[in-house]
Amino acid sequence: MVNRASNVGGAGFTSRSTEWPTVVLATVIYGGFLGVTFWWQSLPLVLVVLSGGWLVAWHGSLQHEVMHGHPTRSQRINDAIGSIPLSLWLPYPIYKDSHLKHHHDEHLTDPIEDPESSYLTRNAWEQLGELGRVLAHWNTTLLGRLTIGPAVMILSFLAQEGRLLKANEPGRRQIWAAQLAGVAVLLFWVTVICGMPI
Numbered sequence: 001m002v003n004r005a006s007n008v009g010g011a012g013f014t015s016r017s018t019e020w021p022t023v024v025l026a027t028v029i030y031g032g033f034l035g036v037t038f039w040w041q042s043l044p045l046v047l048v049v050l051s052g053g054w055l056v057a058w059h060g061s062l063q064h065e066v067m068h069g070h071p072t073r074s075q076r077i078n079d080a081i082g083s084i085p086l087s088l089w090l091p092y093p094i095y096k097d098s099h100l101k102h103h104h105d106e107h108l109t110d111p112i113e114d115p116e117s118s119y120l121t122r123n124a125w126e127q128l129g130e131l132g133r134v135l136a137h138w139n140t141t142l143l144g145r146l147t148i149g150p151a152v153m154i155l156s157f158l159a160q161e162g163r164l165l166k167a168n169e170p171g172r173r174q175i176w177a178a179q180l181a182g183v184a185v186l187l188f189w190v191t192v193i194c195g196m197p198i
Helices: 020-038 045-067 075-082 092-103 122-127 129-138 142-147 149-166 172-193
Strands: 005-008 011-014
Touching: 020 045, 020 172, 045 075, 045 092, 075 092, 092 172, 122 129, 129 142, 142 149, 149 172
Parallel strands: none
Antiparallel strands: 005 011
């Protein structure tokens, strides 16, 4: 990505108001998703699955860029670009809040202080039980990350969110209501407009 801040004449200066490569990337991701879902019946199933998975994963990278101030000077516009819920399960505002806290953490990877740490405290490790420890250990390998990693991450996240919703965490219900509304629109597109089975 282009570094928008350049030091011209000793003063901070934004050299470009829009980072067009990131705009093109967003267009490719959303346009690709719309195209793959709309023309899914004309495409080989393996291509639909692989390109759909690629686009959703790439969308996660796009979300990471927009929360860090790309491609425009307006964070409101950037957040709008990243808030479409292609991944279904992860509300953008929660991802953004957690990820920015992770960057402002001087205790990077600390399992208590860093919200994105995959490390466990001794107490958390002992509470996992034998099967949980086997899965946690497997999840530290590349093969584990590729096979069980997504399920472990999603289920852990949803369990944590369930606890926060039950505890009436301020703002959480509104975030999830907006997420569910976005997912409903997305599923309407996929199932009703495009006729894809789910």
